[in-house]
Amino acid sequence: MTFEDAINLMPLYAAGELDADRSAALDALLAESAELRAEFEAWRSLRAATNRALRAEALPAGLHERVMASVSTPGASEPRSKVIRLWPLLAPISLAAAIALAVLISWPSEAPQPAAPGNSAPQIAQRPPDSGNPNIVPAAMVSPQPFAKVFNYCAEREHHKMEGVPLSTCCAARDAIAKRATFSGSVLIPDLSSAGFKLDGVCMCCPFRVEDLHVVHAYYRAEDGRVISLFSLDRPLKLEGADTFKGALREYQVARVEGADDVINGVCVLAWNDAIRDETFAACGRLSEADLQGLADQAILALSPPSVPVALASLPR
Amino acid sequence: MAADNLNFEEVALPHMELVYRVARRLSRHDQEAEDLVQETYLKAFGAFGKFELREYGIKPWLLKILHNTFLNRQARAAKAPRAMDQQGLEAQPDERDAQFSPAGLEIDLEQVDGEIKQAIDGLRPEFRSVILLWATMELSYQEIADVLETPIGTVMSRLHRARQQLSQLLAKYVEANRVPGVNERT
Numbered sequence: 371m372t373f374e375d376a377i378n379l380m381p382l383y384a385a386g387e388l389d390a391d392r393s394a395a396l397d398a399l400l401a402e403s404a405e406l407r408a409e410f411e412a413w414r415s416l417r418a419a420t421n422r423a424l425r426a427e428a429l430p431a432g433l434h435e436r437v438m439a440s441v442s443t444p445g446a447s448e449p450r451s452k453v454i455r456l457w458p459l460l461a462p463i464s465l466a467a468a469i470a471l472a473v474l475i476s477w478p479s480e481a482p483q484p485a486a487p488g489n490s491a492p493q494i495a496q497r498p499p500d501s502g503n504p505n506i507v508p509a510a511m512v513s514p515q516p517f518a519k520v521f522n523y524c525a526e527r528e529h530h531k532m533e534g535v536p537l538s539t540c541c542a543a544r545d546a547i548a549k550r551a552t553f554s555g556s557v558l559i560p561d562l563s564s565a566g567f568k569l570d571g572v573c574m575c576c577p578f579r580v581e582d583l584h585v586v587h588a589y590y591r592a593e594d595g596r597v598i599s600l601f602s603l604d605r606p607l608k609l610e611g612a613d614t615f616k617g618a619l620r621e622y623q624v625a626r627v628e629g630a631d632d633v634i635n636g637v638c639v640l641a642w643n644d645a646i647r648d649e650t651f652a653a654c655g656r657l658s659e660a661d662l663q664g665l666a667d668q669a670i671l672a673l674s675p676p677s678v679p680v681a682l683a684s685l686p687r
Numbered sequence: 688m689a690a691d692n693l694n695f696e697e698v699a700l701p702h703m704e705l706v707y708r709v710a711r712r713l714s715r716h717d718q719e720a721e722d723l724v725q726e727t728y729l730k731a732f733g734a735f736g737k738f739e740l741r742e743y744g745i746k747p748w749l750l751k752i753l754h755n756t757f758l759n760r761q762a763r764a765a766k767a768p769r770a771m772d773q774q775g776l777e778a779q780p781d782e783r784d785a786q787f788s789p790a791g792l793e794i795d796l797e798q799v800d801g802e803i804k805q806a807i808d809g810l811r812p813e814f815r816s817v818i819l820l821w822a823t824m825e826l827s828y829q830e831i832a833d834v835l836e837t838p839i840g841t842v843m844s845r846l847h848r849a850r851q852q853l854s855q856l857l858a859k860y861v862e863a864n865r866v867p868g869v870n871e872r873t
Contacts (some may be wrong), residue, residue, distance in 0.1 A: 378843050381821055381843075381846050381847075381850075382827065382828060385821060385822075385825065386825075387825065387826075387827050387828075412850070413850070416822070416850055416853065417821070417822045419799070419803050420803060420807065420818065420819075420822035420823065421822055421823055422800060422803075423799070423800035423801075423803035423804050423807075424708050424712065424804070424819075424822075424823055427707070427708050427711050428704065429703060429704045429707050430707075430717070430721055433703070433707065433721050433724060433725075434700070434703055436721075436725060437700070437703065437724065437725055437728045438696070438700070440725060440728070440729055440732075441695065441696070441728055441729060441732040
């Protein structure tokens with residue numbers, strides 16, 4: 371064995387992964403060479419230090435269970451298809467833009483993970499399978515704060531962009547996982563450009579730790595820097611501490627986040643339930659209640675018949 | 688032994704902590720690491736029928752899937768504009784800390800570990816992978832080469848270059864604190 375061979379094999383020797391013959395040969399060289407002994411010590415120390423530094427990285431709580439659940443999901447390799455339309459009908463004037471904004475997205479069947487750290491786990495009644503009747507699942511009470519946290523995390527702080535995730539693949543890893551175990555679908559995102567807000571991103575970051583709660587979070591940015599979020603959730607919800615008032619089209623619940631973290635104080639949350647589809651929509655922003663309601667009304671007003679777009683209508687349901 | 692006779696949960700799940708450890712350092716991000724682990728296990732689960740238990744078990748196979756998943760995600764992310772996230776910003780070393788470290792104080796092992804993690808995070812991905820597999824996974828050169836899908840010679844050269852880079856990254860801290868157990872010579 372040459373000195374060069376010994377140098378090359380030293381990492382394995384330090385790791386105890388060298389076979390007996392070559393170990394014996396290296397032992398002999400080590401006994402003769404101080405330089406090799408120092409080399410050995412360097413590798414041994416590096417390995418020990420790296421192992422020590424990384425050993426404390428225990429598995430995050432719940433990850434084992436989530437992986438267990440995902441690999442034991444029946445039919446995990448047989449994705450199903452479903453279309454979720456947040457905003458069912460489009461005005462002709464915004465049709466082209468809205469089609470361009472349709473994004474492919476997947477609903478996770480396993481418990482969605484909150485995007486914003488530190489989210490609490492509010493009590494939300496889980497929707498029974500195949501339940502489309504709002505009478506079966508009464509609206510559950512939720513805090514507005516988790517909406518504000520996701521708004522801050524994804525929309526204001528542009529978390530997904532910072533991760534280098536393009537618009538169409540936000541929460542990419544989770545989507546990729548979901549595709550194996552769940553169905554894929556399309557989500558139609560409203561065009562708010564006439565109000566000065568351009569679509570900035572879409573993700574499935576869920577404000578709540580609730581199994582099988584499906585959420586789509588779209589966020590928009592105006593040229594003056596204002597940001598708003600629009601959430602769609604697949605069950606009726608009520609905002610804690612919210613005032614209720616009648617808007618142009620429907621009854622809204624509105625709450626302003628106060629007394630919480632500095633980063634979400636002052637965020638206004640406007641929510642309404644869609645009884646027909648048994649869903650809840652929530653808009654978030656650092657806007658006045660009137661401005662937020664104006665945007666919410668405008669989004670809906672832009673969705674009047676008779677403009678079911680052919681391209682979208684042909685998508686699988 | 689063919690996978691037909693094996694139970695995925697029994698064979699693969701015990702390695703999850705190791706897989707997470709590598710994922711965490713590869714991705715340098717908590718949530719990303721969790722996503723990587725989940726995706727790795729789902730891929731492994733889906734491909735388990737093709738897996739054949741070799742003499743060194745399932746670990747290198749899982750690590751190979753993890754590594755490929757990580758590379759795919761990197762390639763995808765590279766197509767989009769990149770910026771440093773909050774966690775990355777917070778993790779930036781503050782040079783003032785190094786300058787004003789009080790000499791002669793007892794070494795804080797947690798701080799040392801933090802410096803080492805940061806140094807590993809500072810390596811290029813190909814060097815980070817090889818050093819993680821060598822140091823923490825008890826894999827042979829051949830196994831590392833299999834996982835990374837590179838020749839053994841490349842593994843060896845990357846390992847040496849990784850050590851060299853780690854030494855450079857840790858040099859300032861070692862000099863300031865004279866940490867025992869961290870290579871001072873290289």
